[in-house]
Amino acid sequence: MPQPPQIDFEQLAAHQDGEVLEVDSSVEHRLATLAMLRHSRRTVLITSRDLDPPIYDDGEICTAIKDLIINGSRAKICILLQNSSGLLQREHRLLLLAQQLSSFIEIRRPRAENANYNHAFFVTDERGVIYRSIADRYEGTVCFNAPGQAADLAHGFDVIWETAEPHPGLRRLHI
Numbered sequence: 001m002p003q004p005p006q007i008d009f010e011q012l013a014a015h016q017d018g019e020v021l022e023v024d025s026s027v028e029h030r031l032a033t034l035a036m037l038r039h040s041r042r043t044v045l046i047t048s049r050d051l052d053p054p055i056y057d058d059g060e061i062c063t064a065i066k067d068l069i070i071n072g073s074r075a076k077i078c079i080l081l082q083n084s085s086g087l088l089q090r091e092h093r094l095l096l097l098a099q100q101l102s103s104f105i106e107i108r109r110p111r112a113e114n115a116n117y118n119h120a121f122f123v124t125d126e127r128g129v130i131y132r133s134i135a136d137r138y139e140g141t142v143c144f145n146a147p148g149q150a151a152d153l154a155h156g157f158d159v160i161w162e163t164a165e166p167h168p169g170l171r172r173l174h175i
Helices: 009-014 026-038 059-071 085-089 093-100 147-163
Strands: 021-023 043-048 076-081 105-109 120-124 128-132 140-143
Touching: 009 026, 021 026, 026 059, 026 120, 026 128, 026 140, 043 147, 059 076, 059 093, 076 147, 093 105, 120 147, 128 147
Parallel strands: 043 076, 076 105
Antiparallel strands: 021 140, 043 120, 120 128, 128 140
């Protein structure tokens, strides 16, 4: 059986295409995330249950985040993380990077009243959006130019972020 044509996320990101694409695998999510990161300049907002290892525990993703921070004097990555227990059991590349670059990458835990939030999303520069209505599944949408949706998600993110707490178990202790 022939494979379906692969989406060229890099080309869509470069042209800030406004087409909404449906994706259904962690591989597609990782490729879309990587393309968005490579074309980002300022901000990244992430909500995730467990920092999705198939997406964010990836060398290319971490390199793209590090490049964004190095090349963007005002770059900031904010992560709302629901469940950190798995991260505390093993090394996760993005967590290690966040510990090294804590001035630029901040991870917070939502308060109890927001613990049942079951969406996962990735928003860059108030424009690019990767969205999953069910955080534990990889069926979702990608759009490289969705300022309205990005603003709505960023607003909801900010409301939860303001009351969220830094996760003490994820901080690096300097001895």
